[in-house]
Amino acid sequence: MAQLKSSSDLVKVRKQVLSRRAKKRRISVNASGTCGLAYSSDKVCQALAAEIEKQGLSDKVELTATGCLGFCENSPIVIIFPEEIAYFQVKPSDVAEIVSETLVNNRVVDRLLYKDAKGKKIVNAGDVPFYKNQSRIVFGNNRLIDPREIDDYIALGGYSALAKALGEMSPEDVMDEVKKSNVRGRGGGGFPAGAKWETSRNAPGKIKYVIVNADEGDPGAYMDRAVLEGNPHSVLEGLVIGAYAVGSHEGYIYVRQEYPLAVDNLTTAIEQAREYGLLGKNILGSKFNFDVTIHCGAGAFVSGESSALMTAIEGKVGEPRPKYIRTAVSGVRERPSVLNNVETWANIPLIIERGAKWFTKIGTEKSKGTKIFSLVGKVNNTGLVEVPMGTTLRTIIFDIGGGIREGKRFKAVQTGGPSGGVIPESMLDLPVDFDELTKAGSMMGSGGMIVMDEDNCMVDVARYFLDFLADESCGKCVPCREGIRQMLFVLNRICEGKGKKGDIDLLEELSDVLSDASLCALGQTAANPVLSTIRYFRDEYEAHINEKRCSAGVCKDLLSYYILPDKCQACQICLRECPVDAISGGKNLVHVIDQKKCTKCGTCIEVCPARFSAVVKISGEPVPKAPPQGTEVIRSKAAK
């Protein structure tokens, strides 16, 4: 790789790469992303490479191992260009057919196509409902990029925004463009990135830092991992442009160590960018110097907070500090430091390349651009979804997500991670942007969207988040350390059926203290999951406290399993599977659960054949008396 000395060198490399590939057909497999690998996409990729070689197509076909393609659950995904024929859930044994049918004979392999809800087969990736309703401006390039090949990124016009910024724009111009775009921080707070940059630029001190926050700790959110793994250069390019605007020559990428593949792909990307001279001294002949270091987080949710993250970069314990002076003025080693989230940085090259005017056309009045959400939980199509700001929850969950699994009823969607809240069914038409979500008592957060159905207990969800936060609170300030613990204590009590009158008021009172008196956002927002569940699902709290009933059948202590004597067909499956031998009965004899022995693990209800459905959950009322021992079963039609 030769160093690129000017923007025309970059154009030259792009032309070379494009002409080298002009006559080749492209086939992509999501084998460089964690979720793809979990479904053995790498084996499909290896098989494809071998088959392409075997059939003598190496000169005609270009195989690309891409990062996440969003529709993770249907991995391994294979896309063949230029038609964009998409195959889902491909196995290594399907590979020979794909190569000889599609690549050689131009025929579609029917059985590997996506089938929609009505059973119709869809050939083109863009027509699959999951993709059709998205606008993937940040995330869409993943399907054409092998993250370990910088040339793939350059071929798509990568680094031309950097060339434009360094060659044609002053740092002030870049800053102005970003400010005009009004791009807001994608990490959760929604603070305008341009304003942050300007503060740092104007802050005293020669040494300044720019930092990528890739400490994606929100449970249930993984878009940053997918962008870093799948398109690391887009983040690097944004970072260099930001550094140029701010006047920084040193940067950090703070990645959590739980994302080993992201660290690997990023390391490779940085090395390749250095070889091309896109990092280092005199970038593209502009006399601008900049380089970047990766810092691995060691597993602490609170370290994603700006001041804590910066303390961690200094090699100390990542605890937050009071922010009377913003980190943009005094951050790493008390120097001005700009911290933005992965997705925010990945938006920067687009804004510079296509202009703020283009960017501000997308989204709502105060939230511009698109946002990537991780749509997970009880929804049919789980995966990463990129939509313009202002898209309604209904579109995201029902049109893109395909609705709720197993025909169950939607109950709520949780956004914003542990700092966010739940949004009920009545608000499904809410347009999703920073301000609307906050008004609804939740928040955007980094973009986790966890869908819950009728089988999820809202009190249990609130308890879950508080349990998480109690574990992750650093303990530096008392309101957070003790407040969360007290709230968790009350919630545990409610879930165990020991809730008292007044507990809801007590939770609300403690919430006030937490939000007013905590040091950092972790504590200030910790009560949101509780407050929003009380706001929208107060009846569930009351049922837990007053009737000792958990209508969703989640809280173990409020729950009993019972075998309906008239439905049991004595198949003995539950009897065999029960891990604590709490079920008695025998051939032709109605099975009975010994309530004293039962640990409420739920195995029996899971293994009871659906055509019998003899096991039920009972909550809030006494368990019916068991039939006398030796009662014979009543044979149903289903059993015959």
Place this chain on the structure above:
Amino acid sequence: MKQVDRIIDSYHNDKNALIQILLQIQKENRWLSPAVIQRLSQKLGVPTNQIYNIATFYKAFSLKPRGRHSVSVCLGTACHVRGAPRLVDRVKEVLEVEPGETTADMKFSLETVNCLGCCALGPVMMVDDEYYGNPAPTEIKKLIESCD
């Protein structure tokens, strides 16, 4: 101690890289022994209490030896709503240890983690470097037995 010195050298004896050095040692040794912490303190000129402060603050570090294989069950929100607590119970039954503990033969350490970032697969468990989405009870047993 040679190994510790090598790791410290690879970070140019830089105090600021303490967390990165500890991560590397943890990865290679699967724990941070008192002797290692002593050595680090001497070489980097950082008081041991500061190193212990870091080692106990972050989840990635262990002050007890960990088993040869790590089994992690994800308790992220997406996994939680899809039944992660039950998955934990099942893995506990197979390994016969609680989360945070190591089997007596030093073969497995069981942990729960807050999010592995594979939310679409939930509930997820991880055995060493491999991810498994919603494994059935029999699958869990097989997985565990297949480790040597």
